[in-house]
Amino acid sequence: MMTQTPAHPDLISLQGIGKRYQLAGQELSILNDVCLSIASGDSCGILGASGSGKSTLLNILGLLDLPNCGQYHFAGHDIFKASPDELAAIRNRQIGFVFQSFNLLPRLSALDNVALPLSYRGVSRHESVEQAQRMLEQVGLAERAHHRPADLSGGQRQRVAIARALVGKPSVILADEPTGNLDSSTAQEIMDLLLTLNREQQVTLIIVTHDAHIAERLERKILVRNGVVHEAERL
């Protein structure tokens, strides 16, 4: 379905990416000349103090925000040349998001939350609910399918969010502090789940964190400091 141009064998390739904001008349530079490439199947941690620009980097990686300059190719697509609809389609098919605050839709049941990305592909309701049910089984929440997010614990909510990220069979999971709102044992379980997915299904894993213990478990560590990106030695 997707043709990969041979010039960019990596799944994600950023070159000279810069991001600036206008704030109260002052130009604020968030990211400077970021060069980064991530191959399919990698597991990376993006580390940095708050305000270092790591969330902005994640938003750019996830096509939620557009950089001001540079070059960004995602799975062979030039992001600067893509229309908003094409960006939406890439997010829908290639990227699964896991947020710190879960970001489940409170009105919808766990099952409907998980089924939501499929509905934006035109999958019929019956079929998308079936796939969502299978995905909930995979994260161990089959019997909670019809609960609203408010009736679930934090760990369960994050599992639902992971199921939602996975249901579309994405090539990348982007997780923004996925364990930030969870207690340590639940955090451990969620990390295990994510790493298992990375190992067994070759899903590329990109996790923003400031927790060194989490970073330890990932293959690559990308440090963001004052808008500049360094890569720590690979394990």
Place this chain on the structure above:
Amino acid sequence: MSLRVEQSLSQLLHEAFISLRTLGKRSILALLGIVIGSSSVVALINIGHNAAVDAAMIFKDMGTDTLVAQFPPKGGSNVPMRTRLDLDSVRLAVPGIAHIGALSLFSGPIVFHGRTTNANLVGSTPDIHAAMRLVMREGRFLSAFDANETYAVIGDQLAQALGAPGDPLKLGDRVRINDYLFLIVGILHNQPRAMLMPVQANESLFIPAEGMRRVYASPQISNVIIRAAPGQDMERIARDTAAALQPQLTEHDVDITVPQQMIDGMTRQSRTFAYLLLALGAISLVGGGVGVMNVMLMNVSERRREIGIRMALGARQRDIRNLFLLEAVTLTAVGALCGAVLGMTAAWLYAWLSGWAFALAVAALPLGVGSTLLVGLFFGIYPAVSASRLQPVEALRDE
């Protein structure tokens, strides 16, 4: 990458209903505005229609084959109108006249067995009987041979007013007008009200035109009533009759009203009235639409985060727009249906209270429901488009 299929309709409707249900109280309030607007459009169209039907029926009772001639004085002339007209020559001059009769009117007290009632005293030529479609209950109408007699024919309600329990007014009784006693030779059946007629037969006492001088010193002919033979061109008869009558008059004009013209005028008037009501309904509908827009804008701003999440999950701008548009239209559709039921009930109630026959106006339902849906669509578009224009990263940002 553009090989995307549209979201399935069942999925869209499912989400719209979940959202409206959870919107709760606020959507009910917005619904109220829409229901009022939609029901007033439906009710007003229907009430206007029923009023027109009823008005037309009043005129139809009288029959469209009747003409009423009046004789307004020319210019500033104050010469009294003639006391008699040569109607036979008119009948000869104008083919197609079935009946023609003249009326001279006076009103005064009538006394019977000590009871007094005010009534119309109508000096009539014999042909008035047929020209005004008078139906006898008892006795007979005045004839040409009664010209010099003190005979009278009495209307139904007047007869009842003069009678008393145990002492009803009967044929052969005498009623007194001034110093004359008139012998009742006929009692009329109750007549339906005829709007165009100069007198209401029910409240009148008919006496021979020649005898009007007995009660009134200078009787004048006030009207001529003409009934055409079936299938005649009423406009032509009116014109020819006016032409035939005019030579007999020096100081007066002839003014003949054609009932069809009045019915047309009345219909036009009631149509104007209906448009006015419709405009009122439309204004309240716009008010309801503003309510919907308000709720939807609140809805969008409250659900910014949700919009961001949906965009992160791959919703395109048009998916977000459709989501909110469908919610607005679903909301107005529910309002339109409630409004249609309420409007019909109101129209029926109004018809019942006014004593009209309830008839469903063909246009009322499609127009009421259709315009409501259009209003929902119109006022839903702005909030929906503004939601779809949000940038994902801004929508996702915490407030």
